[in-house]
Amino acid sequence: MFILDMLDNMPRLRLSTDHLKLFIWALNELSVPDVPSFKKFRKMQDRLTKLTKIRTSLQRSATGEPFYQNSVPDLLALDWANPEVRPWIEEYPVRTSSISQSFQSGKWVGSIPPETQAPMWADGGKHYYLGELTQLLDGRLFIPQAWFRKFYRGDVFCAGFVVTRHGESLMIETDVLIEANKSCTLAACGECPLPTGIYVGPNPLRETSKGRRMYTSFIKAWGDDVSGNRSKQYNEHTNIYFAHANIPHEKLSQEYFVQFASTSPSAMAIDQFSTLLKETAGWHLAYDCELGEEIMIRIEPLVFPADNPQQSELCSHIGLKGNSWCRKCMLGGTDAERETDEMYHQHFSPSRLRTAVETRAAVIAQLKLAALGVAKDVEDLQTKTGVKDKLAEHWIQILLQRAKQEQQLRLHNRATRDPRLNRRNVPDRAAIVRSIKDAIQEEILDWVIREPQDDYEALSPDSREISRTMRTFFVTENSPSMENDIQTRNSLQFTVITQR
Template sequence: MKECGTPGVPSFYALRKMQATLTKDVGLKPRHHTSALGNQFYMNHPIDLIRLDFANPLVRDSMHFYPEITSTVSEFWQAAKYVEEIDLDELSPMWADWVSSPYRHFYVKELAQCRDGTFVVPIKWIVFQGLVHAEVYQATREEVSLQLKSRTLLIFGDNIVLRILASNLECNALDLSQTGEIKFSGMSPHVFHPVRAIAAGRPVFVLRIMPWADDVSGNRSKQYNAHMNMYFANVNLPHKKLAQEYFVRFCSTSPHASALEQFDALAEDWSPSWTAAYDCVLQREIMFQVHAHLLPADNPQQAESCSTSGSNSTWWCREDKSGGSDSHRETDEGYHALFGTVEVRTPEETVKSIKSHIKAACLGVAQTVADLQTETGVKDKISTHWIKLLLEKARTIQQERVYDPNTRDARLSDRTIKGEERKIIKNALITEIQEELFKWVIMQPKDRYDKLVKKLDPDPQLRPGDHYNVLLRVRGLDPHRDSPCEILHTILLGEDKYVWHETNKRWNDDQGQLFADRLQSASTDGLSVPPLRAAYMVQYKNSLIGKHFKSLQQLAVFQLDDQLCSPQLFNLWKANGELGALLWYPEIKNMPQYLADLQVVVDNVLDNWAIVDPTRILNKFKLHVLPHTPEHVRRFGPAPIFATEVFECWNAVFRLCSVLSNHQAPSLDISTTIADMERFKHQVSGGWWRPESTGNWIQAGVHIRTFLTRNKQLQRRLGWTDPDLIKPGSAKLMPKKRRNCSTWKIALAEHWNEETNEHGHGCMWDRCKYVVSKAGDICAPGSWVFFRSNTTDAMDDGLEVIAGRILNTFLPENHTSSLNSLTIIEQFKVSDTKDPHLNMPLLLRAGRTLVASAKDILFKFNAQHDCHHCKCPFTDVAGPRQERQASKLTRRVVSHNEDDRYHLNMHGLHNAHLIRETLPRELTAPEPCFSDCRSKHNEFAAALRETGPAKRAETVAKTQATKQRNKRDKVEKLAGAQERGEDIS
């Protein structure tokens, strides 16, 4: 800027100094932590970042503070855990009418008077039909004489919870409750809610977050530079927001500290204390708390968060107690258990197991600890550190006091003490050492124990965070139940990857080329997938990533036939596609029916796997996770809202910060850099902050705070999307040179008829590039849509939902609104039955062209030509352009024989929920693979009991033979070296 002659350009030092001052004023400073294992790292704490959410107008308007009862579940606060399970003390305790009486704050468990004069005690604020309600216990008022003194007695109803509009509350009836008694068994109402005194007139809210942890490389090259990262997202924001990188918040990173060590530091924010923040909507200071809601991550990290042994262990499941030895899994009970859920794990049992492991380690026998871990499937990463130390100490002390003749207890050196008496003395010494070591470990780490001593803890015990996983003792969090199935790693990189490998492992080059040519010819419109690179996917079939499997999941079944896979494997592909379509629902309107359907398709996938390979579920833990998904969806909402792709995408930001860090203090340097980024993001978003110099809440000038909303490049770099960018019902014109302005009859050309002639008179029409459907889809010519049209077959309201393919969209010339477009659609009839080959409805040409207004276009879907029925051949076409030049190369594509028959793609993820709401139930209801699953599982288990032992014996024999061969080779190598006179030392 100086070289360009810009006046008043600050020095680089001054710029950095100002940035540091602004970040400090905003209140972001990484905090130093030393873990119980001695590792040091820095963290940007969630309470500091959530505080910015309240002061950021781009975030605060979208925050929801109360659970919501609704028929459609699409967000965390609408699902079962938020609505039904969370303890009342972990929900927002206060409500106020911010429009009429913002300073009258109503708290739960306080007596309140309604507008009709009745008395109630609210126990929970909940949104119902779009309005805040209070779930209350109604109270009756009676005058009684107690010890010759008249008092007011308030008696609650018989545990009956009523739901009333919160706006019906008139006042806090504190004066009445002060002079009387409140009696109720099961709940303790307050005269004053404890938080009222803490808030001191300020509004109070409770938020919930989902922390995410994973190991990430700090390098952009292939050389792995391990860091353990932790991010989080605010679950009180809608999923449309959380799917944007703008709303991902970085907490910490460390090349040394594990996830559980960082969780221990994070747990400080989950304490019952309250934090002050500025609310830019209420324009006043508020108080808030933060709690953990769920723990999304990949399966190894979730096993660590639950302190379980992981997928390679005997008892492999983090959520239930399924698994066991190979022989147990081949029994009828053991095999069937893998297809469902059995006794669930609890944090209390897990903690009890961890404590028994630590106690056993004080005996100094590693095998004893290993046997306990194998028996329970529990293995805690924090306690493992202490177990190793205890084993070493126990052996050393036992050697000194029990086994070393020079230092051992004198009684053991007395030769007159023999037999059982000597054994008793020895066992007593070992037990004494065990108790000493257990007391020693309780006092570790020393600095943390000293803090407890200062607090005069009368009975110190093993402590969460210090000796074992802190997540097992976090209020309102059950790691076993709150670690849901993550669709990226479990479905795309699990189930999809398995079936893809099972399919292509037998292909030769010709079969691979055949599949690639077919896949490249598939239509992707209506799928929201990147452009297909079929040749790449076949060439590097063992190195695909999530986006490739997402495309295969939706399209592969249309390309497969007897030349490429067996009928059993083809059925597995069909079941897998149905599962994917259900799991990617963005919203669920009928939860009971959805869960029933999901259970059926999960069972179908596992049962079809059992047909293809009955041993697969014995070895692939990700298949066993599938039966848990219905419960996860019921408790947390649709699976995409707790997917981790957005966190994985945010790793690119971290890597850039890591590459540019000082590499001496990476945790501090990266945390500081990202804190500066958060400060910049906050200020350009119009956020408020309070500088130390003034003490007043301020925000940047109008040009700074509108910079983000005006600058597309900055939006892209911060990962923020303008919510008003796409308006349903609008249309986009073609460039002027391609609009072909004409009359209605000329515009329609061969599609002009009596029905279409009813529209478009009296003006000229411009051709459009696309129209936006009611669901927000970009619908271009060739797109398949469901739309409403006034036809002779219509229902009573005059509108019938029809399927069709868009031919063109037109907008009146010199239009004043892009909402006045008309779309020409070729009608296709949806078959009354499913095609037996693919179990999908057919789209058959109806021979009719209709006109629809933009508001009547409902949503877009994907359709694939029925090449299997029409026996479509290949033809050669010009190959792709190279270096922006036409090449003489050709490529094979499918040439469709006819244009009258298509499959409605029921495996498509985009708008899968809308498709199933529109079609008749008989076309969408999944059908079970087996009428009696248990009997079939017993058959598979019986077959495994015959083949399993033989395979294991063969494996053992091969292992022994390999050991013998290696031993023989080593001996021969040494002998040869000796003959040559080589030094073999």
């Protein structure tokens, strides 16, 4: 039965029901013992599916497109419960001068806060958390600040501060950071005799853990477009995969360790990433087969690798075929400009880098132009700046159509337009037309900031206030103070349209 189930789940060789029935018939003809019937085989598969508890949930993109996503916490929990995978998982950052693994990288070891890297270490049934007062074997009081290893799956070390007593008070010597290995730690707070009258507060994670060990699982998530057809006709789907970054590269290079999260012919990669990150927030239960006990894991994204076209899409960039073809800097120009010596030499020196503020401003400018109903102006601005946000493009087309309909009613249809435009020889006709267009623009932008309606109604009062502020920002000049608030997100998904 195991071999039949393995054949039925080969990722690159899908078998039909008739194929499986043929295999079962052949095994019976060869007098192989204990061959199940096809019906019994399918029942066993259904039972295994329920036992693994890999949840698949319906999600919706920012434009309302449905797609299904596998539970990332459930998939990672299987890694911790799998005896073939668990021995390879590294629970702590590895501080070493020779870097070959993700858990040895400068980002993991240095840039990520220590409590996110590894919040605790367990010595049997004794759990030690960062920031709590502990005691070394030599009697010194000690506050751990980071847990780490010096080589893969080696002894656990701790960096922290020594606490000294001065009269009736304790002083933390923050100017000296010392290291201690696991053999130096005596006991955690509440278990060791601390000076009389000293209250040591526990790490808040102790309450969350309920006595369980807590670890962080980092993931590398990426997306790419593939064909959903077996034929040569291309049927684009965007797939999202991820890999458990706590596992060494030599294992992650095997297809066995690549996890599938979701796919959709309509939902963009950024939509699928957004729901993935929401689902992984917080702490999740898992079973550690190495310890034989229940643990809690926190899931943190480490990197989002992608090829150039996918990175351009995620950065709200027009793509490699645009005049400004670089997603990182302003390199590029028109066909005539690219033939000049100056443009040629630009390829050999850094150009001015793109910023989140400029990208955001360019997208907002496109939305404002779209609300005036002129598609050519929007396209020209996209060509000039090299900024084309895929989510904003959905709303730009809606704004263009809505603006044209309103202008037809209020500017061109004699029965419904402004009465002033039905008069002959109006001296300020151009000003009237412009004021009507401005009013239409303001109304449409006020409408779009509240779309989708269900998402807007689900916002908190504070988020709705932000939406109203963004609406004011749409129809006025860009505010420097607001631009300074934008730090990292280049894509409009995280700034204007989806306040989800």
